[in-house]
Amino acid sequence: DIQMTQSPASLSASPEEIVTITCQASQDIGNWLAWYQQKPGKSPQLLIYSATSLADGIPSRFSGSRSGTQYSLKISRLQVEDTGIYYCLQRYSNPWTFGGGTKLELK
Amino acid sequence: EVQLVESGGGLVQPGRSLKLSCLASGFTFSNYGMNWIRQAPGKGLEWVASISSSSSYIYYADTVKGRFTISRDNAKNTLYLQMTSLRSEDTALYYCARDRLGVMDAWGQGASVTVSS
Numbered sequence: 001d002i003q004m005t006q007s008p009a010s011l012s013a014s015p016e017e018i019v020t021i022t023c024q025a026s027q028d029i030g031n032w033l034a035w036y037q038q039k040p041g042k043s044p045q046l047l048i049y050s051a052t053s054l055a056d057g058i059p060s061r062f063s064g065s066r067s068g069t070q071y072s073l074k075i076s077r078l079q080v081e082d083t084g085i086y087y088c089l090q091r092y093s094n095p096w097t098f099g100g101g102t103k104l105e106l107k
Numbered sequence: 108e109v110q111l112v113e114s115g116g117g118l119v120q121p122g123r124s125l126k127l128s129c130l131a132s133g134f135t136f137s138n139y140g141m142n143w144i145r146q147a148p149g150k151g152l153e154w155v156a157s158i159s160s161s162s163s164y165i166y167y168a169d170t171v172k173g174r175f176t177i178s179r180d181n182a183k184n185t186l187y188l189q190m191t192s193l194r195s196e197d198t199a200l201y202y203c204a205r206d207r208l209g210v211m212d213a214w215g216q217g218a219s220v221t222v223s224s
Contacts, residue, residue: 034210036152043202043214044152050209087152091209094166096154 002026002090006099014107017078021086021102025069029092035064035073039084047086048073080106109133109213111203116218119193127218129186129203137161137181140206143188145199146217153199156188157206171197193222 003026013019023033031051036044046055048064051071061076075082083106088099115127129141143155156177157166165177176189186203201218204211 032209038152043216044211045214046210046212049212053208055208055212085151089152089210094157095168096157098152098154101151 001095002029002093002097004088004090004097004099006088006102008102009100010103010105012105012107013078015078015080019075019078019104021073021075021088021104023071023073023088023099025071025090025092028069029090031066032090032092033064033066033071034089034091035062036087036089037082037084038087044087075104078106082106109205111205111213111215113201113203113215113218116201116220118221118223120224121194121222123193124189124191125193125220126190127188127201127203127220129188129215131184131186131205134205136179136184140164141177141179141186142204142206142211143177143186144202144204144211144214145197145220146202147196147199150199155201158186190220193220195222198222 005024033051035048037047038044047058047062051066052064063074065072086102090097110132112130119125140159142157145153145155155168158177174192178187198221203215205213
């Protein structure tokens, strides 16, 4: 199974700051990587697919990148509503696996 | 508007069975693969099962293989998850999600399953 190691597990940042969350895949997964945001008490929402493509309706301050088997989600100009837990997901091979999640809090 | 509404959750004793349903609307259900994903209380997301649009391809996580069965009725726009031999570790919020763009792009609000005596 492909392991997705996500870091950090939690972080706290101030509005307007830039934050980066990373996922390290245990093997090559190409661009089969997605990012989700889960707000408290809500279902996950797709942010990024194919490692770098922005999902419909998602603000452009969210962006995804890839360097080898390391994938990053960058949130620029952090807003209060960005509070939540962020997960990566690999869809390269079955079983599909999620990262452990990153809890983002705003100061 | 894409909508996925899960139902059928509840409290069930260990070893018993439960069947979840997910009613889809706002899109042509028969054109899309579908998934079940679960989230144990206070924990992360775990993929459970997937089914292709015509039910030709079905996949399960090892943790549920042989106990859970995913199925769909395209005429009723409904996805199912039959769960048998339930264990305490199956306690979770179960989401159904649509497959699009190679990912799960739309999720329901979840159905709560609690396995306890």
